[in-house]
Amino acid sequence: MRYIRPLSIEDAVGQLARAVGPAAILAGGSDLLVRMKGGFVEPELIVDIKGIAGLSEIRETAEGFSIGAAVPCAVLGENAALKKAWPGVVEAAKLIGSKQVQGRCTITGNLCNASPAADSVPALVAAGAKAVVVGPSGTRTVAVEIVPTGPGKTSLAKGEIIEAILLGKRAAHSGDAYLRFIPRTEMDIAVVSAGVNLTLDEQGVVKAARVALGAAAPTVLLVEEAAEALIGRKLDEAALERLARICSGACRPIDDKRGTIEFRRKVAGVLARRAATTAYARAGGK
Amino acid sequence: MNFDPRYSGRNFSSVGTRPIRPDGVDKVTGRARYGADFNMAGQLVGRVLRSPHAHALIRKIDTSKAEKLAGVKAVITAKDLPDLTNGDAGMYDILDNCMARTKALYDGHAVAAVAAIDARTARQALKLIEIDYEVLAHVTDVDEAMQHHAPLINDAIFTEGLEEKPVKPSNVTKRSQFGHGDVHQGFGAADFIVERSFKTEQTHQGYIEPHACVASVNLDGTAELWVCTQGHFVYRQHCAQLLGLEASKLRVTSSEIGGGFGGKTHVWAEPVALALSRKAGRPVKLVMTRDEVFRASGPTSATSIDVKIGARKDGTITAAEATLRYSAGPYAGSWAEIGAMTAFACYRLDNVKTVGFEVLVNRPKTAAYRAPSAPMAAFAVESAVDELAKEIGIDPVEFRIKNAAQEGTRSSYGPVYGPIGIGPTLEAVKAHPHMKAPLKQNQGRGMACGFWFNFGGQTCVDLNIGMDGSVSLAVGTVDVGGSRASLSLVAAEELGIDYAQLKAVVADTSSLGYNDMTDGSRGTFSSSMATISAARNAIKILRDRAAQMWDIPVDDVVWEQGHAVAKGDKYGNLGKLSLRDIAAKSGTTGGPIAGHSELVADGAGVSFATHICDVEVDPETGATRVIRYTVVQDAGKAVHPTYVEGQYQGGAAQGIGWALNEEYIYGKDGRLQNAGFLDYRIPVCSDLPMIDTQILEIPNPNHPYGVRGVGETSIVPPLAAIANAVSNAAGVRMTHIPMSPPRILAAIEAERG
Secondary structure (H helix, E strand, C coil), X not given: CEEEXXXXXXXXXXXXXXXXXXXXXXXXXXXXXHHHHCCCCCXXXXXXXXXXXXXXXXXXXXXXXXXXXXXXXXXXXXXXXXXHHXXXXXXXXXXXXXXXXXXXXXXXXHHHXXXXXXXXXXXXXXXXXXXXXXXXXXXXEEEHHHXXXXXXXXXXXXXXXXXXXXXXXXXXXXXXXXXXXXXXXXXXXXXXXXEEEEEXXXXXXXXXXXXXXXXXCCCCEECHHHHHHHCCCCCCHHHHHHHHHHHHHHCCCCCECCECHHHHHHHHHHHHHHHHHXXXXXXXXX | CCCCCCCCCCCCCCCCCCCCCCCHHHHHHCCCCCHHHCCCCCCEEEEEEEXXXXXXXXXXXXXXXXXXXXXXXXXXXXXXXXXXXXXXXHHHHHHHHHCCCCEECCCCCEEEEEEECCHHHHHHHHHHCEEEEEECCCCCCHHHHHCCCCCCCCCCCCCECCCCCCCCCCCEEEEEEEEXXXXXXXXXXXXXXXXXXXXXXXXXXXXXXXXXXXXEECCCCCEEEEECCCCHHHHHHHHHHHHCCCHHHEEEEECCCCCCCCHHHCCCCHHHHXXXXXXXXXXXXXXXXXHHHHHXXXXXXXXXXXXXXXXXXXXXXXXXXXXXXXXXXECCCCHHHHHHHHCCCCECCCCEEEEEEEECCCCCCCCCCCCCCHHHHHHHHHHHHHHHHHHHCCCHHHHHHHHECCCCCECCCCCECCCCCHHHHHHHHHHCHHHHCCCCCCEEEEEEEEEECCCCEEEEEEEEECCCCCEEEEECCCCCCCHHHHHHHHHHHHHCCCHHHEEEEECCCCCCCCCCCCCCCCHHHHHHHHHHHHHHHHHHHHHHHHHHHHCXXXXXXXXXXCEEEECCHHHCCCCCEEHHHHHHCHHHHCCCEEEEEEEEECCCCCEEEEEEEEEEECCCCCCEEEEEEEEEEECCCCCCHHHHHHHHHHHHHHHHHHHHCCCCCECCCCCECCCCCCCCCCCCHHHCCCXXXXXXXXXXXXXXXXXXXXXXXXXXXXXXXXXXXXXXXXXXXXXXXXXXXXXXXHHHHHHHC
């Protein structure tokens, strides 16, 4: 096994592209090291990206925020501007693992681990976040939802690294929220989860909405029908009922050690409804 | 017995205080040495290969490729652990569990092991071992295993305890029955009858420290074992027997222990480590991973229990009956028997009958877990008792008080009780402010009672007085919950010296006589009895030495508050001699001063507890939060109240996990799905409220200080107390433990229709 710590993204991409055996990218390591310890993966090459300039920074730009791939989730919670603009994304990132894990883990890693139960991903999808992908043939910017393609699988090609996650500038009267269900209070994996992102007009009518569900299908689901159920309405009881029903119906969950199909369907609706209520309040809706 | 063990009603000066524990600084600074913290020169890494099948014949094992791998020093299979058990069926089961002989009986059953120069080589070697399995049909559910068409786990087992000798083998190893009176007649006299069936899933003790040991077998037939265990003397006996060693030549040292709760009373990896060391000719360290701990060290039983209780309108129970089925893993056990004994132990019953069935399943060998078998029986019985109180329209606490066992009551399992604490714990609960605190929407309160026998057993203690007057206490019961502090308090009390003048250690098997293990809540009960006896023997010698120093008859010397005092007016001018004074002169008055004691601690006092619990249930998700919890338990005498409270809280915490989320989840393939703390959900700190405790002291008449065991009873009531609370909060009776959110939500939805 070979461990390297390149100082430029180009070098990292080159090393990954040339790697012969299995290779892994190391940022926080909160997934990778656990999987190595459990004997599930045995990489020949480990590329630590924490030495690459800029990857450990959150930058506020004219377009919004750029969150470097090596920024630990705990740092997101310490960025007042980001927290104000995207409270749902930050609260999702701050639910991963434990306090100690949050000091290491990253939202980019959470995305690339490609678990349908990843906490930050439904919030990022609801937020319309983009990923900046650097590879041997250049840089491309893609919607985050196209990165995971199934449990443990991504659309990233050999040699490609996500350099940063982009979050847009906030329109007035916007708010987002993320909720997950776990049987414990912390240090657990979402049984099912929901992220909701809303923008309202001056009267509190929903202008734009995105609704995403986690642990409800092989990948995080962007439920467009659920968003449509909210758009053009205030968040009244009927709209919330409809949202819950659509979300429950959109789930394609499995029965497993963490929960049943029935439970996930039912609770997906409950969480979507509760997250929408919080997002609406954060957007200034009454 | 060389001293009078009866309760003396004395006043205490040390016992009942709360000094810091002697092992505390080491533990908080990280210096304490646990199982994996010990190393020997030239030590190898041991790793175990485990069956991926729930039930499979082992046709052939080919270890040749693994043996050829550079760095591999030994590879063993069952052939390297020949059967030396000489017809002892229990020991044979232990041997077969440590290394499968002809069949793998559960997912995780050890089939081979290697010792190599490092972990990576050992892991690679395991991959090179080729095993030809013939996969057999399996059964993991306790009820399914009892069906006549169920896959048979051991065709040499015929159910014991039936009236007619069975002609066909069965997965049911034993039927046992307890009770008295005539339940048929009793139910005939009842105005109300509640009859329900309950299930509880299998749980693991969840100790944070995995099993770990270092084994070193020498060419001369001597061996050493450093190990994390609740009973190093028992480990020595078992390992010596399985390996063909002489017990006195196997020196076993117990490490500090990061939790045991009964799970470290059984050998799992230790005979394997010794066999590897014997073959490799070098010391071998074997540390189980968390995955291995779950798959291959003993969890408790899964159960299926039917309960029927009848009562008159006035609230008198007229009859009580239960049928209890307990899974034992693939080997015979006595788990249902204990459940059948404890089920109705809290009550005064004229007509009671319990029947237990031990059931084999393709799961790991069941091990003791804190008051083993009692919590599940209490869950079923106390749920039914609560429901019956509701039907009659009587307060659940009053209903229990009315029917509680008392001194002189013939218990449901046979013996007649002496002074006991069930009534007082119920009265204390009735008067507790917790019972009157208001509840909010979606909140519910439950309470329940629990019983545990407590045990005594073989115990040996040495007390040595140094020439500087400091005292070392060597005990043989492993300290799992603060017993070194408690035993130091007891020795200080007897000798009349300061706690700080003492240091207690757990001695190894070559330094002290045999001790039973720390189980059955016996550690402080039995070792304190032996400590009192050893201290009194030392006092005899101290008096003798003082008599020599004064040159007066020893009968004229008494021991008072840590000093030898010459009694009578004729010695009026003799100043008293302290323990330090006498110790300082010991070299010239006859040599070292020590007190020794070996005894069987009889007369362990039974113990009762009553718990109160408030929960809040989210009716849309089935999530439960425990918002308040109170434990009331009889300790006999709390030697070190802080550690007694710790035991009360620990049992409640484990019970809360068991009640709400912990369970072994098996797939259709018979493999364990959640062998890790991520998906085997023990409570995290933020899941629990501060657990309030109230210690009652109803002295055990068979101990000089009145001590009863305290460690186990606290896990008996929680399943039932929480089930009663959840049922009250959710408005639907919960009958399946754990009451995980999917189960609660399904029950709420079913109730709504």
